[in-house]
Structures are given as C-alpha cells and as structure tokens.
Amino acid sequence: MNTKNNPKKTGVVCLKNLPDDLIYLQLRKEFKKKLIEETKNRKILIKSFKEGHAISLMKIKHVIKHLDSEKFSIKKMTENIIELKTISSKKGIINPILPFNFNSEEGGNVVAGFIFDGGVNTKGRPTYGDNCLDIRISFVESCKEVFGNLHINNKELMEGRNQINFPKVMGLILNELGIENGSKLNKNKEIPEFILKGNRETIKGFLQRGFEDEGSPVFNKKKGDRIIVFEQNIDISKINENIIKLVKNRKILPIYPKTIIQINKLLRSMKINSTIYFSKEKKHSKSTSHTIRLKINDKESLERFREKINFLSKRKKEKLQEIIKSYKQIQYQNGKSEEAILKICQKVYAEKGEFSSQDIMEVSKRSRSQVNNILRKLCKSQKIKKIKSLVSEYGTHPFYIYKIEI
Numbered sequence: 014m015n016t017k018n019n020p021k022k023t024g025v026v027c028l029k030n031l032p033d034d035l036i037y038l039q040l041r042k043e044f045k046k047k048l049i050e051e052t053k054n055r056k057i058l059i060k061s062f063k064e065g066h067a068i069s070l071m072k073i074k075h076v077i078k079h080l081d082s083e084k085f086s087i088k089k090m091t092e093n094i095i096e097l098k099t100i101s102s103k104k105g106i107i108n109p110i111l112p113f114n115f116n117s118e119e120g121g122n123v124v125a126g127f128i129f130d131g132g133v134n135t136k137g138r139p140t141y142g143d144n145c146l147d148i149r150i151s152f153v154e155s156c157k158e159v160f161g162n163l164h165i166n167n168k169e170l171m172e173g174r175n176q177i178n179f180p181k182v183m184g185l186i187l188n189e190l191g192i193e194n195g196s197k198l199n200k201n202k203e204i205p206e207f208i209l210k211g212n213r214e215t216i217k218g219f220l221q222r223g224f225e226d227e228g229s230p231v232f233n234k235k236k237g238d239r240i241i242v243f244e245q246n247i248d249i250s251k252i253n254e255n256i257i258k259l260v261k262n263r264k265i266l267p268i269y270p271k272t273i274i275q276i277n278k279l280l281r282s283m284k285i286n287s288t289i290y291f292s293k294e295k296k297h298s299k300s301t302s303h304t305i306r307l308k309i310n311d312k313e314s315l316e317r318f319r320e321k322i323n324f325l326s327k328r329k330k331e332k333l334q335e336i337i338k339s340y341k342q343i344q345y346q347n348g349k350s351e352e353a354i355l356k357i358c359q360k361v362y363a364e365k366g367e368f369s370s371q372d373i374m375e376v377s378k379r380s381r382s383q384v385n386n387i388l389r390k391l392c393k394s395q396k397i398k399k400i401k402s403l404v405s406e407y408g409t410h411p412f413y414i415y416k417i418e419i
Contacts, residue, residue: 020189024120024207024215027112028091030189033071036182037098037105040068044093051080067098067105097161099137102181104164113186119158121208121218126152127187128202128272129226131176133194137184140176145326148225149177155218160186201247204275216279217322223276225325230332232339237375239336240310241318244292245270250300273307280307283321286314286381288371311380312340340378353377354387358397362417367400369414388415 020026028036040048077085091111098105115124127133131141131152143149149170157163160183169177184194190205208219228243247270269289280287292304309318315337324330357376361368374384391397395418402413 020207021191021205022207024115024190024205024211025112026115026186026189028070028087031070031185033074034069035099035185036070037067037100038070038073038094039096039098040073040090041093041095044090048076048080048085051085052076067096067100069100097182099181099185105180105182106160107162107164109161110159113159115159115190116207116211116215117159118214118218119155121211121215121220122152122155122222123159124190124192124205124208125219125222126155126226127192128197128204129223132197133184133187133192135195136181137188137194138181139179139183139187141179142176143226145328146171148326151325152222153177155222156183201271203271209275209279216283220276220279220322221325224322225329228324230324230329230336232332232336238310239315239340240308241315241333242309243273243276243307245273245305245307246295246302247305248300249294249303268303269305273305277307280309280314280318283317284314285309285317285321286311311374312337312378313380315340351387351390354379354384355391355396358388358391358415359417362415367414367416388413 018025018027018030020030073090074087077087077090094109094111096105096107097109097111114120126141127139130143131139133139141149141152143152153163153165153170156179163183164180165177188194191203193200193202204219208215211219224241224243227245228241231238231240231242247268249268273289277287277289287307287309289305289307292306295302295304309315315333319333319337324333354373354377357373358368361372361376365372370381370384370388373379373388374381377384379387388397392399392415397415398418400414400416
C-alpha cells in the first residue's frame with residue numbers, strides 16, 4: 014500500500030495503492046520476454062507467461078525487486094501493462110490509463126455514477142443502471158476516459174433492463190476512493206474529499222451526473238411547483254422511535270444523509286440556493302428509510318444551475334428550460350414590496366398559525382435573499398416577530414419561524 018498517496022484526498026489511484034494479492038495483469042510480449050531472459054531459473058513465472066495467464070502483481074513485484082532497477086522498475090512495468098484484472102474475472106481493463114486520475118469532469122461524473130444510480134455490489138463488482146440509453150452510453154464513455162478500454166456486455170448496455178456490469182478490478186479502484194461494497198441504504202455514504210475540494214470541472218461533472226441520477230426538474234402548474242428536487246434515502250431502522258416522531262412533527266431536524274449535506278454545500282459555493290427537508294417514510298422488507306429531499310426553487314438559482322451544472326439528458330434539460338421560461342415574477346410597485354410580502358405573511362399565518370421564510374419564498378416566488386431582507390425589515394418595524402429557529406449543525410440554511418405582531 015502506498016502511504017504517500019491518499020486517493021480519497023488526491024483523486025488519484027496508483028498501482029501501489031491497489032492490493033498486490035488481488036490484482037492480476039497481462040504484460041506486453043517484449044517486456045515478458047526480457048523478464049524471462051532475466052529469470053530463467055523461475056519456472057513458475059515462465060510457465061505463466063508461456064500459457065498466456067495473467068500473473069499477480071505480488072509475484073511480479075517479488076521478481077522485479079531482484080532485478081536491475083533501471084530496466085525493471087515498477088514504473089517500467091506499469092508502462093507495459095496491457096490488461097488489469099482480478100483472478101476471478103475473465104475480463105478486465107484493457108490498456109489501463111495508470112495512474113487512474115479522477116480530477117476531471119469525466120472523473121467527477123464516474124464517481125457520482127457509482128455513488129448514486131450505480132454502486133459496487135457485495136461481490137465487489139461495479140454496476141450502473143439508467144432507463145435512458147444515452148445516459149448509459151455517456152457513463153460508459155466517461156469510464157473509458159478514466160480507466161481505459163473496457164469489456165462491456167452490449168446487451169446490458171443497449172437494452173437497459175439490467176444493470177451494466179463492469180470489470181471487478183474497477184471495484185478495487187473505487188474502494189480506494191471510499192466507495193464501499195454492498196447496499197447503499199444502510200451506509201451513510203460520503204462524497205470523497207478530493208471532489209469537495211476539487212476544481213470546477215470535477216465538481217461540475219460530479220453534480221451533473223448526481224442530479225441526472227437522483228434529481229429531476231418538477232413543473233406542476235396547478236400546485237405552482239417550479240423546482241429541481243434531489244432525493245436520498247437513509248436507513249432509520251436503528252434510530253429511536255421518539256426521535257423519528259419528533260422529526261415527523263418537525264420538532265427537530267431530520268438525520269440527513271451525508272451526501273445531500275455535502276451537495277448542499279457545493280451548491281452554496283456556486284451561489285445556488287437550496288433547502289433540505291424530510292419528505293416521506295418508506296417501508297422495506299427488512300428496514301425502514303426516510304426520504305430526504307434537497308430543493309432548488311428560486312429563479313436565480315435555477316438559472317445558475319442551468320449555466321453551471323445542468324442535466325445530461327435532453328428531456329430534463331428541456332424541462333428545466335421550460336420552468337425557467339415560465340418563471341414570470343410578480344412585479345411590485347416601487348416601495349410596495351414590503352406591503353405585499355406582509356400580506357402574504359398574514360395569509361399564511363391565518364392558515365398555519367405561524368410561517369417560515371421558506372413558506373414566503375414559495376408563495377411570493379422571490380429568492381431567499383430577497384425574502385430574508387424584507388422579513389428583517391418587517392421584524393425591525395415590529396410587524397412580525399421571530400419566535401424560534403432550527404439551525405442545522407450540518408451547515409444548511411437556518412430555518413426561522415415567525416408570527417404576526419399587528
């Protein structure tokens with residue numbers, strides 16, 4: 014294991030980071046010939062090469078360390094790898110692009126795909142699925158840009174009824190980035206540090222694939238919804254029932270999946286306002302989960318999302334464009350905006366007995382900053398009063414509750 018490089022922080026997975034005993038490789042004929050010439054007394058190595066078998070990284074390293082370091086360095090060997098695989102897989106990565114560097118738009122895209130709609134199953138095999146053919150194809154192409162040429166089942170790719178299965182060796186590489194094997198529901202997974210601190214292209218690639226997989230533009234004219242939503246589930250089976258009741262009754266903030274909190278922070282860094290809230294409860298055969306939603310719902314933020322991130326699929330891009338075009342803001346006369354917002358506050362207060370800045374944003378179709386500025390003025394003039402606030406320890410926006418004072 015390479016102690017100098019931490020892939021979760023750097024976004025780069027070197028051959029030295031991978032487990033020697035699980036990685037098998039094929040080398041170029043010329044390099045194999047030179048190795049055999051130098052190791053004629055090593056019958057096992059000669060037999061493996063002659064029969065065309067992949068050989069373990071551990072064995073190759075053991076042989077190389079006894080040879081001329083200039084002719085047979087790890088770097089030289091890496092340059093001569095033509096296939097990387099595991100012993101249990103027939104197919105691997107052809108002409109791997111070593112070291113594997115995820116600091117790019119394609120790299121961010123790949124990481125998001127395996128965190129959200131894809132994953133690494135209990136047997137260590139990476140998978141990905143989406144109903145849209147173009148989205149499946151674009152994901153495979155991004156993987157090829159990062160890993161190298163891949164053996165992909167064309168039927169899985171074209172039909173889309175099943176998950177696309179990727180070579181198992183990719184699972185070992187993804188493990189180094191912190192993407193664990195097994196069910197995602199009972200793991201409060203996190204976004205790797207190198208994404209959170211990454212360059213603009215890496216973050217864009219990550220968010221674009223993430224919102225394509227787990228998000229959607231919603232345009233409901235009857236309800237007045239013109240939003241982008243992003244959903245995540247978290248297993249609550251082991252959480253105290255009293256806490257769950259308090260969450261449902263909005264007495265305390267829900268336990269948010271780490272990924273949705275981190276995405277909220279990434280959006281805020283791009284000046285895209287978003288709100289996280291509890292949506293619904295789901296019963297599964299052996300567990301119960303809460304669905305947590307992130308919502309983008311003001312025009313400025315929707316426009317910034319379109320400009321800086323956007324969706325991948327044509328359908329979702331067009332829906333977002335339709336939402337933004339329909340977003341005609343009510344124009345208030347000069348000096349009348351406070352009066353208009355106060356009337357909305359009074360109306361919501363009459364219905365609910367209290368109101369929040371989020372309530373006023375949704376009804377007025379104003380941005381968070383516009384609403385908060387006016388609410389501060391109304392508080393100062395003692396027309397409304399702030400009665401409580403729920404401030405998330407995770408860095409989400411404070412959630413203030415108000416009442417009418419006049």
